[in-house]
Amino acid sequence: MKVRILIMPKEGLLDPQGRAVTELLTSKGYKIESAKVGKVIEMEVDDSVDIEEIAKKYLVNPLIESYKVEKE
Amino acid sequence: MKVRILIMPKEGLLDPQGRAVTELLTSKGYKIESAKVGKVIEMEVDDSVDIEEIAKKYLVNPLIESYKVEKE
Structure with missing residues (x-):
């Protein structure tokens, strides 16, 4: 199956890219x-x-x- | 409204982070x-x-x- 992992800076933490945008x-x-601005895998x-498990252990x-994990 | 822009390396192009994962x-x-591995805004x-327009001109x-643009 196809999955998508969205990884965002935590609320309240510095997000220089987001601020720039x-x-x-x-x-x-x-x-x-x-x-x-975050990452997507x-x-x-x-x-x-x-x-x-993959998200928590490695990503x-x-x-x-x-x-956040989204499945298609 | 809340929007999400997913930005991925084009098919066939080098994606060193994706390869590493x-x-x-x-x-x-x-x-x-x-x-x-791509970016999400x-x-x-x-x-x-x-x-x-924002995506094409600036992001x-x-x-x-x-x-890809996704609206919530």
Whole structure:
């Protein structure tokens, strides 16, 4: 199956890229708020694979990142 | 409204992070294939904002990246 892991900086933590995007777009006149920039990992996995385990063990730093798994 | 822009390396182009993830997880015994690593930008925008325009003009490099917009 196809899965997607979205990894975002935790609420309240520094997100310089998100801040840069917010400032750039606001300065260009777009009405946007609180852009956040994170990572996305898409992969094709066997049904037996434990995605939560992969995310926690290898892909996400829980101190500074939160994540969400989406299956297609 | 809340929107999400997913920006992935184009098919066939070098994706060193995706390759690293594929190799790491495969070496750990997980049955996964073709991981791709991209960026995700989430933001709160006014309904008047043209997301496609923002993506094309400021956020995506069309030479090496493809993107997808998702609205919530």
